[in-house]
Amino acid sequence: MKIDFQKFLTHLGNSGLEKFAADIAPGIENYFVNLKHGDLAKWFAAIEALPAVDGLAIDLSSDTVGIGSAGDVDAKLRPEIIENLMKLHPWRKGPFELFGIKIDTEWRSDLKWQRLIGCIKPLAGKTVLDVGCGNGYHCLRMLGAGATAVVGIDPMLLFVTQFQLLNKYVQTDMASVLPLGIDEMPVDAHCFDAVFSMGVLYHRKDAAEHIERLKGALKSGGELVLETLVIESDGEEMLVPEGRYGKMRNVWNIPSPALLKKWVEAAGFVNARIIDITKTTTKEQRSTEWMHYESLPDYLDKQNENLTIEGHPAPIRAIMLAEKP
Template sequence: MTSPSPLEHALPPELVSDWEALNSRWQEGPLREWLEALPDQFSTGLSPARYGDLSRWREALAALPPLPTAAIRLNTSRVGLSGTAPDETMDALHSALMGLHPWRKGPFELCGLHLDTEWRSDWKWDRLADAIAPLTGRRVLDVGCGNGYHCWRMLGAGATEVIGVDPTPLFILQFKAVQHYLQQPAIHVLPMTLEAMPEHLHVFDTVFSMGVLYHRRDPMAHLASLKHKLAPGGQLVLETLVIEGDDDALLEPNGRYARMGNVWQLPSPGLASSWLKLAGFNEVEIVDVGVTSVEEQRRTPWMTFHSLEEFLDPEDPTLTIEGFPAPRRAILTANVI
């Protein structure tokens, strides 16, 4: 056995395998620039000095029990592993995964353990899966991917490489818990924002930005940055909170929206389309619009904090607790030449 290189020694242990895989895959072309920045980004993104809970989450990861070999499920609503395991193993699995609470995006299932997350993220997937360019053979970027639930679905849909980025360290470790069992070499969830990536890459065939646009103070800058990640002929899949209204309707909550901070601008679907055209995208299509239900986002044993029901006006659930229109979401697709 060879001893680790000084670089590997400095990397967060969870990300050494990502570094090794990407280092061998990205030697050529524009991704090399990003490769050079990765070690610093990994160390900052999972820094124990910045994130006091990291050691507790690491203990949870280390406590994951071995599971019997079973079939990997990527194309079902519950991503995970089939099969069964003895009760003691399942108890250990339950307790290790609960150490990574709250689980927001999913669902997952491991040997019969149903990780019933706050969001039925599979419903979002079902709304977009047939409306986007087929992912077979494509290199995909998922910006703000959370714990990577949709990244697994993208891999299951045939993508050859899936890169998710998200700045929230708990979500990276949740991804690692699932990857611990699924062991798929072509999927990586990396701890960083979109803005931390090299601006001009032009290498991804499909870029997803779902649930991120309204968190950005400058939505046009976000769209421009997404465009710069797309290869010629590539497709953007944009999902965002919207409001009902004319093609120029815009809500600026100026404070909290459904108890969320950092919500800057909610356009109408028509205005979101105009933004995409202004940013230089072509063939812009609104493929879905709908109100988020309390069946889709709700408290579960795996996410025991308040959820959508508590964020709505108890007298009038068509309004948020602050009196704004209740969450409505749109999915748009747009292409680059």
């Protein structure tokens, strides 16, 4: 059982990314060779069971990514469509609206997009790598902003499969979510106009190595968009949570904004600047009908919402932009 990425790889080849496409092709092929994922057959069956409708109106430029409208399918099919969508629970990144059904995801990913889209270099005509892209919500918004090729990578097969579900209707070969982590990327591809790493750095044991890899993916003159958890401090310091952070097990580093800038400059980027610092609120991250598990309200101290349940500072996120000389 495998996902066929050939048309997407061909599109990359036609977009000036032929060497990159050739370099990643074996890794994608190998990924599926010995794959034994208990849920994949169920997910594929759910996608297959969704009605086949071509030529839908697609809106990639609004906060809610829109796919078709209620009138495109028989109203009687609605419960069955919802049931099949729920087979790919949890829906973490979005929101989406499919045939008028609002997928109210755990994250209002549109809020992060709004914080950065007016500050980054225009994406029109650009090639983009989105590292740790989840189900590709932002990849689709990048297409909506005019990017010509968007490579999303995420090691979580559920998110890769959610993109396949959405793309049953979006029907684009210009963007995809590949089942790869950053360690499977070519080290010095030097081929993307923009590289995004959002919500990934704090999961990496070696922050400097992560930033080096992001730089290696960029062309000279390309832009880095780096979003991560930070601590509030004017100094160059970092929180290394012992044990969990907001119930997350694999959080290794939470730098101050000044330290983050120092790391990015040490990697050789120029014009590094923070364009936004925002405290994550329960408006942006919460459990919903489409994500039944615990979420931010359960990760915070009930007596003091400025602290996580473990007593660390509550999540604050910064977006840093920088250029590769």
